[in-house]
Amino acid sequence: MNAPLHSGLEYWLNAPDDGPDLAWLDERRHGARARLSARALPHSKQEAWRYTSLKSLLEQQFTAIDEPLSALQPEDLDTVLIPGFESHRLVLVNGRYAPELSMLGELPAGVRIGGLRDWLQHDPESLRGQLDAALGDSEAFFATLNSAGLDDGLVVWLERGAVLERPIELIHLSVGLDEPRVAQPRHLVHLEAGAQARLIERYVSLGEALYCTNAVMEVVLGRDAVLKHERLQMESRNAFHLSGFYLLQDENSRYSGINIGLGARWARTDLNTRFRGEQAECVLHGLYLAGDGQLLDYHLDVEHAVPNCRSEENFKGLLTGQGRAVFDGRVLVAKSAQKSDAAMSNRNLMLSEQAEIDTKPQLEIYADDVRCSHGTTVGQIEPEMLFYLRSRGIDASQARRMLCLGFAGEVIDQLGVEAVREHVAAAVGQRLT
Amino acid sequence: MTGASAVEDIVKSEYEHGFTTQIESDTLPPGLDEEVVRAISQRKGEPEFMTEQRLKAYRHWLTMREPEWAAVDYPRIDFQAISYYSAPKRPEDMPKSLDEIDPLLLETYNKLGIPIEEQKALAGIAVDAVFDSVSVATTFRATLAEAGVIFCSISEALHDYPELVKPYLGTVVPYTDNFYACLNAAVFSDGTFVYVPKGVRCPMELSTYFRINARNTGQFERTLIVAEAGSYVSYLEGCTAPQRDENQLHAAVVELIAMEDAEIKYSTVQNWYPGDAQGVGGIYNFVTKRGDCRGARSKISWTQVETGSAITWKYPSCILRGDGSVGEFYSVAVTKGRQQADTGTKMIHIGKNTSSTIVSKGISAGEGRQTYRGLVRIGQRAEGARNHTQCDSLLIGDRCAANTVPYIEVKNPSAKMEHEATTSKISDDQLFYCRSRGLTEEDAVSMIVNGFCKEVFNELPMEFAVEAQKLLSISLEGAVG
Numbered sequence: 031m032n033a034p035l036h037s038g039l040e041y042w043l044n045a046p047d048d049g050p051d052l053a054w055l056d057e058r059r060h061g062a063r064a065r066l067s068a069r070a071l072p073h074s075k076q077e078a079w080r081y082t083s084l085k086s087l088l089e090q091q092f093t094a095i096d097e098p099l100s101a102l103q104p105e106d107l108d109t110v111l112i113p114g115f116e117s118h119r120l121v122l123v124n125g126r127y128a129p130e131l132s133m134l135g136e137l138p139a140g141v142r143i144g145g146l147r148d149w150l151q152h153d154p155e156s157l158r159g160q161l162d163a164a165l166g167d168s169e170a171f172f173a174t175l176n177s178a179g180l181d182d183g184l185v186v187w188l189e190r191g192a193v194l195e196r197p198i199e200l201i202h203l204s205v206g207l208d209e210p211r212v213a214q215p216r217h218l219v220h221l222e223a224g225a226q227a228r229l230i231e232r233y234v235s236l237g238e239a240l241y242c243t244n245a246v247m248e249v250v251l252g253r254d255a256v257l258k259h260e261r262l263q264m265e266s267r268n269a270f271h272l273s274g275f276y277l278l279q280d281e282n283s284r285y286s287g288i289n290i291g292l293g294a295r296w297a298r299t300d301l302n303t304r305f306r307g308e309q310a311e312c313v314l315h316g317l318y319l320a321g322d323g324q325l326l327d328y329h330l331d332v333e334h335a336v337p338n339c340r341s342e343e344n345f346k347g348l349l350t351g352q353g354r355a356v357f358d359g360r361v362l363v364a365k366s367a368q369k370s371d372a373a374m375s376n377r378n379l380m381l382s383e384q385a386e387i388d389t390k391p392q393l394e395i396y397a398d399d400v401r402c403s404h405g406t407t408v409g410q411i412e413p414e415m416l417f418y419l420r421s422r423g424i425d426a427s428q429a430r431r432m433l434c435l436g437f438a439g440e441v442i443d444q445l446g447v448e449a450v451r452e453h454v455a456a457a458v459g460q461r462l463t
Numbered sequence: 464m465t466g467a468s469a470v471e472d473i474v475k476s477e478y479e480h481g482f483t484t485q486i487e488s489d490t491l492p493p494g495l496d497e498e499v500v501r502a503i504s505q506r507k508g509e510p511e512f513m514t515e516q517r518l519k520a521y522r523h524w525l526t527m528r529e530p531e532w533a534a535v536d537y538p539r540i541d542f543q544a545i546s547y548y549s550a551p552k553r554p555e556d557m558p559k560s561l562d563e564i565d566p567l568l569l570e571t572y573n574k575l576g577i578p579i580e581e582q583k584a585l586a587g588i589a590v591d592a593v594f595d596s597v598s599v600a601t602t603f604r605a606t607l608a609e610a611g612v613i614f615c616s617i618s619e620a621l622h623d624y625p626e627l628v629k630p631y632l633g634t635v636v637p638y639t640d641n642f643y644a645c646l647n648a649a650v651f652s653d654g655t656f657v658y659v660p661k662g663v664r665c666p667m668e669l670s671t672y673f674r675i676n677a678r679n680t681g682q683f684e685r686t687l688i689v690a691e692a693g694s695y696v697s698y699l700e701g702c703t704a705p706q707r708d709e710n711q712l713h714a715a716v717v718e719l720i721a722m723e724d725a726e727i728k729y730s731t732v733q734n735w736y737p738g739d740a741q742g743v744g745g746i747y748n749f750v751t752k753r754g755d756c757r758g759a760r761s762k763i764s765w766t767q768v769e770t771g772s773a774i775t776w777k778y779p780s781c782i783l784r785g786d787g788s789v790g791e792f793y794s795v796a797v798t799k800g801r802q803q804a805d806t807g808t809k810m811i812h813i814g815k816n817t818s819s820t821i822v823s824k825g826i827s828a829g830e831g832r833q834t835y836r837g838l839v840r841i842g843q844r845a846e847g848a849r850n851h852t853q854c855d856s857l858l859i860g861d862r863c864a865a866n867t868v869p870y871i872e873v874k875n876p877s878a879k880m881e882h883e884a885t886t887s888k889i890s891d892d893q894l895f896y897c898r899s900r901g902l903t904e905e906d907a908v909s910m911i912v913n914g915f916c917k918e919v920f921n922e923l924p925m926e927f928a929v930e931a932q933k934l935l936s937i938s939l940e941g942a943v944g
Contacts, residue, residue: 380878383876386872387873389873390871392866393886394864395858395866396863398863400887403883403885408873408879409879409880410876
């Protein structure tokens with residue numbers, strides 16, 4: 031018998047059991063569930079939850095989605111799509127893959143993309159080794175909760191040497207229902223040796239609905255594989271957003287990730303990277319903009335387990351109104367990981383009296399021949415800069431906006447697709463007026 | 464010389480200051496209960512309020528749990544196996560001058576290279592030498608008295624100036640603060656009290672040499688320094704301990720209070736016994752040090768050179784309460800052999816236009832393990848607060864570890880704060896450059912390491928800076944190949 035879970039989290043798991051009937055999958059769900067009931071809820075005495083309280087999340091009594099939402103028509107997506115952006119589009123509605131809204135288009139040989147549920151139905155064995163491959167035995171509470179409620183999501187699989195030119199666009203669309211719902215999608219991305227792809231992951235909603243997302247993505251990059259990954263979190267301002275990203279990199283693989291965080295009322299993002307092969311590289315950029323009533327919490331965990339790898343983390347934050355942000359980055363260099371190169375930076379611009387930033391960039395180093403550094407700054411707009419612009423006839427609010435966009439631009443400019451870049455720049459600009 | 468064998472060499476090198484002086488001690492049997500707390504207070508002839516405060520602390524301590532968050536490993540401490548009081552014999556017959564001091568004791572100091580007379584003459588330093596738990600020698604009292612500065616043991620101060628001690632003791636580090644500070648509040652044996660009156664610039668550097676001597680005796684020092692408005696004092700603390708087998712607990716508490724425009728400079732050179740090659744027998748150094756910048760424009764500066772102890776757990780902090788107050792922390796910490804250090808600082812910005820500087824240099828060799836753990840908190844009303852933090856780690860050998868765990872909490876938009884950290888080893892290029900100019904490998908390393916630490920050494924008073932550099936060179940002899 032299963033012991034009940036804490037504070038109503040039980041209801042996160044009560045999705046109808048109409049998925050594929052697989053003994054090994056059930057076993058994993060139950061295992062995750064058992065681990066959860068044995069563990070206390072995250073609390074502020076734990077380092078990883080020091081600055082973020084679960085109180086507002088637990089007050090909500092979210093329940094799992096019990097049936098797919100079928101009433102949406104392709105036109106309903108119009109407000110959500112990025113004009114001029116051509117992609118292999120996959121849409122998840124409230125955590126369920128919606129093929130009727132997706133536009134996969136033609137895929138080159140060696141590329142397979144589909145819903146997790148369907149995949150488990152038709153080819154379960156191929157996923158047996160993929161599921162939890164990057165997550166491993168992570169103790170992260172909400173990732174384990176995701177495992178316990180595993181239902182649907184997306185699978186992207188590129189075979190050896192496959193190169194996908196057009197970006198994959200993954201749209202998490204949330205639609206408000208009569209009671210607050212939680213969706214727990216799980217995505218698996220596997221690039222075999224030499225494969226290359228670009229993945230754009232978007233979290234959006236129809237209207238300012240109240241809901242919760244608890245997504246987990248696992249990515250495994252084979253030898254020489256290259257993945258460019260852009261995550262745009264633009265959830266409803268009433269939403270709660272939890273996402274866990276777990277990356278495992280083989281020899282000489284390249285990962286470059288850009289995280290944009292604008293939405294949600296309460297968001298917690300965990301980005302985890304582990305190098306399994308030498309000469310691999312991981313670059314993580316981030317931009318978060320926390321305004322009134324928002325809490326955006328980022329946790330980075332980069333593990334150099336083998337020698338000769340490079341990691342770079344560059345996160346920038348803008349805080350307005352009563353916005354709060356947390357940045358907790360950790361770089362671990364294991365004993366054997368000689369010649370590691372790691373640089374972490376977190377810079378914040380405080381734009382209001384009531385904003386708060388808590389930042390904690392950590393280095394944990396057990397090897398001697400390494401180059402590791404981290405830097406953090408917190409400041410406000412320099413009066414000299416404002417003066418410069420004002421003396422050239424630009425009014426104060428416009429000048430402030432320009433300076434903020436300049437600050438954010440360093441990250442936004444990294445976005446690889448022009449249409450996406452413009453879309454993000456416009457969204458950031460709008461928030462700054 | 465290869466790196467590995469060189470590291471072996473220092474790890475194996477005997478502790479230079481390892482000897483024990485045979486002096487009979489008046490020691491309480493091991494164990495801790497209310498009776499022991501009362502006995503300590505009674506032996507020291509303390510006023511009633513102190514006995515009560517100690518008991519209050521002891522009762523609170525019973526409800527507390529040992530902290531486990533620091534990145535250090537050590538066997539659990541059996542607090543009932545420690546003796547909580549040890550005083551040199553003849554407590555009623557305290558020496559009035561150097562002539563009266565036990566010649567054996569004087570010899571001990573001479574062996575340690577701190578001849579009191581010489582220091583009096585050469586360095587112009589008043590020495591309040593602490594031998595175990597009771598101060599036995601205080602010099603230069605007259606000169607200081609002339610300036611109105613009180614510099615004495617805390618038990619003496621409780622006797623002679625209770626009205627000066629009572630309003631301050633325990634106000635910066637309350638007994639409820641943490642496990643070890645609470646233990647200290649219950650059983651503190653002795654320590655130093657410094658009071659600098661309004662507008663006085665202390666005419667000399669004040670210095671206390673600690674030395675742990677009696678076997679199995681935990682040392683619970685209590686230091687309180689009060690600098691009244693517009694005054695200045697520089698205080699030096701240095702220590703070295705004889706070799707022994709069992710781990711020793713040292714849980715000191717240091718409280719600094721700086722009023723308006725006052726400045727306190729607190730320097731430490733710590734070189735306690737680090738334990739043998741297996742890490743057995745070293746000192747546990749669990750210290751709570753905190754300064755309170757109460758007045759506007761006051762300044763507290765901590766400088767530390769930490770080369771000893773098996774385990775160090777120490778975070779000298781500044782509470783920047785007064786507007787325009789300044790906090791500084793300069794640290795060099797060396798861990799080698801099996802030493803572990805979890806050290807750093809806290810800068811709590813409360814007042815307007817407060818500023819703080821943190822410079823931390825960690826050197827880890829052999830199987831040493833080191834963590835910088837620091838907090839910079841800028842409160843909502845700390846308009847115009849400024850912080851600059853730099854923590855660099857130097858790794859020597861592939862079995863050591865260096866961690867950096869900074870916490871930065873900002874609640875005011877006008878704050879300007881910067882944090883930088885790097886971790887690296889001595890680069891081959893640097894070594895090659897020096898060697899191509901005829902330096903031996905050892906000299907080159909010593910030079911590079913000293914350069915790495917220079918920013919901190921510059922902050923030390925001159926005599927200390929020389930000592931610290933020597934200590935560093937000895938500590939790292941042959942550490943790099």
